[in-house]
Amino acid sequence: MKTNGLKALIFDVFGTVVDYRSSIIKECEKLNEMKDLELNSPKFADAWRGAYRPNLDRILSGELSWMNLDSLHLMVLRKLLDEFEINHLTEEEIIHLNRVWHRLEPWGDAVPGLQRLKQKFIISPLSNGNVSLLTNMAKHSGLPWDLILSPEMIKSYKPDPNVYHMAIDFLDLQPNEVMMVAAHQHDLQAAKKLGMKTAYVFRPLEYGCEAIPNLMPEENYDVVARDFIDLAQQLGA
Template identity: 45%
Template sequence: MSALPGVKALVFDVFGTVVDWRTGIARDAKTVLAKHGRGDVDPHAFADAWRRRYQPAMEEVRSGRRPFTRLDVLHRENLDALLADHSITADEADRQWLNRAWHRLDPWPDTIPGLIRLKSRRFIAPLSNGNILLLANMAKRAGIPWDAILGAEPARAYKPQPEAYLRTAEILGLAPSEVALVAAHNGDLAAARKAGLATAFVLRPTEHGPEQSTDTRAEQEWDTIAGSFEELADKLGC
């Protein structure tokens, strides 16, 4: 019997689970930093610092202190603040290009072959905090074979708000138990489980670089646990 019986749709965390955000952001940050004479700034540290502003920016929306604002806008505000911290006066074209680095992230090596297999037996879509254009551009560039683009913008809620998970299931016309979240983050899975979704943990031990200390193992007995998307496909009989 395959894992996740009764699950009709797999929805995926994207940043870190489907794509390697840190390497991609550092690659493009290195270009802009060099252009502005700041080769002394570690591009991976720059990527990490940008990412650290991610949750606080979304919390302004989750708390109700700010209306729903798409992630491209939040990323740009965070980038402007980060550049100011480094006294970098990049022009508008450079800022726009670097902000779009989030649209140009590369998948992990197992992502595309694994998703192709999973798609053969299940509906697959992102359930990401990324906005529709960001996720669609990423998919087009990388060949990610989504059946639809779902997530925070269609749901008008940022994970781990329960509405992010429940409205995604509603959009699909499915009960929460018929949807499984696939993620490399225990916290995301815990919120999905609380909302009634099935859960699949996929290990990404280098998302935060070689010294990663978080999400290095499954911290609960998730419905299924795998080391890659291809292993997940094996477990689901795809």
């Protein structure tokens, strides 16, 4: 595509930049070994992530009062530990486990792709993660963001349009100077409605090898990319 006027790329993170599912499974396996548990790690990871969108929707509808993602993850984690009958973790161990979301590992192409993109554009996450989660994750995994943008700054969550507006305003750019990059089409559709550019990146393994989703683009996006290296290539970075 022509990148005339494109100044900044903002990224969805969970699933798009990092492979949360494998990271959480790995952490649960470690826990199984250390604490002699028999936690079904893939099931646990899926249940934890599965509670994410319904709870965000409850917050956006006003049914649940606003809390940041760390707090939401912790609320769900306590419930899941009960359900999975894991009842002998110390409070410190629970907090440490909850912070696995600060230690998620990137897809293999993410860091080299971002490094290339950063040479030409401003790059920032625009994830539902809170500021400290995104900052610690970047330190942990070497994600070379120029800045961190989070809906925590206005106590909301994507796909509230105010979240995308916030990013555009803080960057002091026009909507069509900013590109939303995501593996999730609802995120891109929300951005596109506001006049932003969009890049759809395939992440077929987000839900594991046995649950490859329908990846077909549902709309016209400005870029459709295999991964971040391909995205950099297509954007001339």
